[in-house]
Amino acid sequence: MSVTYIEAIHQAQLDLLRSREDVFLYGQDIGAFGGAFKATKGLQEEFPERVLDSPISEDAMVGMAIGAAISGMRPIVEMQFADFSSIAFNQIVNHAGTHFYRTGVPVPITVRLPCGGTPGSGPFHSQMVEALYGHYPGIVVVTPATVSDAYHLLKASVELNDPVVFCEHKFLYRWLKAARISEETLPLGRARISRPGKHATVVTYSAMVHEAVRAANRLAEEGWEIEVVDLRTIKPLDMDTVLASVARTGRLLALGEAFPWGGVTAEIVSRVVAEGFHLLDAAPLRLNARDTPIPYHPDLWAAHRPTPESIVEKLRELLNL
Amino acid sequence: MPYNPSMSSAPNSALSPTSGSGIDADLMRRTLQAMITSRTLENKLSSLYKAGKIVGGVYLGKGQEAFSASLGCCLDQDQDIFAPLIRDQAGRTAFGEELIDATRTYLGSALGPMKGRDGNIHRGRPAERRPAMISHLGTSVSIVAGMLMARRMKKELDGVVGATCVGDGATSTGSFHEGLNLAAVEKLPMVILIADNQFAYSTPRSRQFACESLLDRALGYGVGAVEIDGTDLGACLQGIQTAVELARSGHGPQVVVGKLLRLCGHGEHDDGNYVPSELRQSELGRDCLDLGIQKVIDLGYATQTEISGWQDEAAERVQEAVAQAQTEPKPDPFKEDWRAFSEEGME
Numbered sequence: 001m002s003v004t005y006i007e008a009i010h011q012a013q014l015d016l017l018r019s020r021e022d023v024f025l026y027g028q029d030i031g032a033f034g035g036a037f038k039a040t041k042g043l044q045e046e047f048p049e050r051v052l053d054s055p056i057s058e059d060a061m062v063g064m065a066i067g068a069a070i071s072g073m074r075p076i077v078e079m080q081f082a083d084f085s086s087i088a089f090n091q092i093v094n095h096a097g098t099h100f101y102r103t104g105v106p107v108p109i110t111v112r113l114p115c116g117g118t119p120g121s122g123p124f125h126s127q128m129v130e131a132l133y134g135h136y137p138g139i140v141v142v143t144p145a146t147v148s149d150a151y152h153l154l155k156a157s158v159e160l161n162d163p164v165v166f167c168e169h170k171f172l173y174r175w176l177k178a179a180r181i182s183e184e185t186l187p188l189g190r191a192r193i194s195r196p197g198k199h200a201t202v203v204t205y206s207a208m209v210h211e212a213v214r215a216a217n218r219l220a221e222e223g224w225e226i227e228v229v230d231l232r233t234i235k236p237l238d239m240d241t242v243l244a245s246v247a248r249t250g251r252l253l254a255l256g257e258a259f260p261w262g263g264v265t266a267e268i269v270s271r272v273v274a275e276g277f278h279l280l281d282a283a284p285l286r287l288n289a290r291d292t293p294i295p296y297h298p299d300l301w302a303a304h305r306p307t308p309e310s311i312v313e314k315l316r317e318l319l320n321l
Numbered sequence: 322m323p324y325n326p327s328m329s330s331a332p333n334s335a336l337s338p339t340s341g342s343g344i345d346a347d348l349m350r351r352t353l354q355a356m357i358t359s360r361t362l363e364n365k366l367s368s369l370y371k372a373g374k375i376v377g378g379v380y381l382g383k384g385q386e387a388f389s390a391s392l393g394c395c396l397d398q399d400q401d402i403f404a405p406l407i408r409d410q411a412g413r414t415a416f417g418e419e420l421i422d423a424t425r426t427y428l429g430s431a432l433g434p435m436k437g438r439d440g441n442i443h444r445g446r447p448a449e450r451r452p453a454m455i456s457h458l459g460t461s462v463s464i465v466a467g468m469l470m471a472r473r474m475k476k477e478l479d480g481v482v483g484a485t486c487v488g489d490g491a492t493s494t495g496s497f498h499e500g501l502n503l504a505a506v507e508k509l510p511m512v513i514l515i516a517d518n519q520f521a522y523s524t525p526r527s528r529q530f531a532c533e534s535l536l537d538r539a540l541g542y543g544v545g546a547v548e549i550d551g552t553d554l555g556a557c558l559q560g561i562q563t564a565v566e567l568a569r570s571g572h573g574p575q576v577v578v579g580k581l582l583r584l585c586g587h588g589e590h591d592d593g594n595y596v597p598s599e600l601r602q603s604e605l606g607r608d609c610l611d612l613g614i615q616k617v618i619d620l621g622y623a624t625q626t627e628i629s630g631w632q633d634e635a636a637e638r639v640q641e642a643v644a645q646a647q648t649e650p651k652p653d654p655f656k657e658d659w660r661a662f663s664e665e666g667m668e
Binding site (some may be wrong): 050057071091099106161 | 430434435436438439443445446447448452453455456457460462463464465466467468469470471472475495496497500502503543660661662663664666667668
């Protein structure tokens with residue numbers, strides 16, 4: 001028996017619906033159809049009044065969720081793809097994100113964003129949008145990389161009294177399996193050392209954690225010990241864990257699947273330089289996707305985002321090899 | 322769509338002498354009182370702005386008081402939801418907002434509902450079913466829809482109506498369209514007021530939409546709709562009371578289009594000189610407050626002396642609310658908690 005990443009998300013929603021009467025799900029095709037990725041399969045059958053199909057109206061979907069949240073509910077909104085959250089951007093950043101500061105009334109909504117690339121998905125079904133939401137005040141941004149985190153962080157997101165953008169990576173949906181969902185977990189907001197090391201630190205999140213571990217395994221054959229930090233959430237950003245790792249290794253590669261201008265990797269490098277300059281033995285490096293729209297063709301797509309090969313190459317540069 | 326008896330296209334005719342004759346005297350008196358209070362407050366806010374006492378913008382609802390206050394008075398303050406927009410001081414007052422909430426927010430008192438974190442008409446008490454608007458037009462429609470859907474899921478929807486107001490310009494936004502469509506799909510007990518006040522800031526209707534009447538749009542959404550003379554207190558109360566009753570009794574969302582003219586600029590920084598004088602002098606440009614007073618007197622619902630008393634009382638209450646807010650502490654940047662999250666450790 002094993003559990004996939006998408007099954008963990010399904011299980012978290014099922015458990016939340018069963019344990020909390022204030023939780024409901026809202027999104028396109030999530031009812032009888034079970035969602036584009038089957039994250040809600042069968043849930044409407046058990047909870048016909050709390051698993052609702054929405055019109056193709058991302059702005060109104062999130063607006064509705066905000067209204068419901070300030071009236072005592074805990075909505076989980078499923079964007080069919082993270083890319084389409086651009087239509088809901090205004091409601092997320094200007095309405096949900098400002099609400100507690102302006103009025104003192106919190107907005108406990110969770111917006112699920114199936115993000116990241118899969119071969120053949122093209123420019124509008126592949127994007128990483130976490131940096132956009134992290135930029136705005138008042139929004140928690142969660143980026144799980146493991147099956148257990150997909151489960152526990154989704155539950156923690158819904159329990160949180162503030163708006164959460166939950167970035168779940170589509171590439172991991174069915175590919176990533178675990179023997180079971182672990183009983184124990186770290187709290188939301190704490191990063192994890194995915195792979196210990198002492199020669200360099202890769203700070204990353206979401207699907208890139210696995211690419212970084214692959215790269216680290218290759219370099220391990222040559223005797224290099226690379227530490228991989230999985231941020232788990234990019235807001236809050238666990239700088240304690242990042243700086244402690246850089247203190248051990250003296251070298252930093254910030255890795256992400258998003259576009260290169262600004263973003264999470266730039267934030268990591270900026271903070272490490274400002275807060276831990278004395279810890280660094282070399283200039284920190286960044287590796288991101290390319291600065292073009294995400295191409296359709298699988299061969300182009302694979303070369304657009306970081307790969308174990310390009311990560312190894314970047315790490316060699318970092319290690320002065 | 323199925324035939325909806327509330328769908329009618331009333332031409333914008335001369336003020337009907339009989340409009341409002343079926344309206345309860347107490348309801349009409351309360352509505353007029355809210356209109357008077359609102360106009361008195363807004364005149365004062367305009368003076369304060371021009372004297373440099375208010376920082377930022379001042380946005381008035383002059384000319385829209387009958388339309389807005391009628392909604393506030395037709396809703397049930399104890400259970401309904403009201404999401405006003407920038408020209409709804411009269412509706413806010415009619416729905417029970419204290420004057421001090423307005424003056425504190427405009428004058429930047431730390432004791433106001435927004436604590437100086439947001440200003441002017443961006444205020445509300447969401448926990449008391451009065452959402453605080455954001456500047457992005459049309460966004461309130463889905464917010465109210467969500468507040469109603471929460472009540473439906475909690476089995477607390479019975480008898481509740483949610484209402485919001487927009488202008489003709491807001492009907493061009495995607496947010497308005499998405500929200501109204503969602504409310505229609507869910508058949509929610511909602512009332513959506515569209516103040517068709519001829520201009521969105523300086524842009525005339527002809528550059529905003531191509532349909533003759535915004536009423537035509539309701540057909541596409543599958544909701545009930547009515548167009549009324551927004552300058553006529555009697556017509557406003559009749560049309561809006563009917564819409565609220567239809568929504569409350571399970572007939573789904575109801576759109577009420579009020580034909581009127583904004584009798585001020587977009588904000589007090591704007592003199593509105595783009596409004597042609599013919600339009601100002603047309604029936605649309607009549608002052609709903611003058612007409613409302615005349616209507617109440619003609620119907621025998623109040624005397625001129627009584628109304629003068631209401632005006633004096635409003636002036637006194639406005640003066641008190643302004644004076645109190647002006648003496649209160651302003652927000653202190655050194656004591657501000659600067660927290661955008663309700664939970665600890667999320668920054």
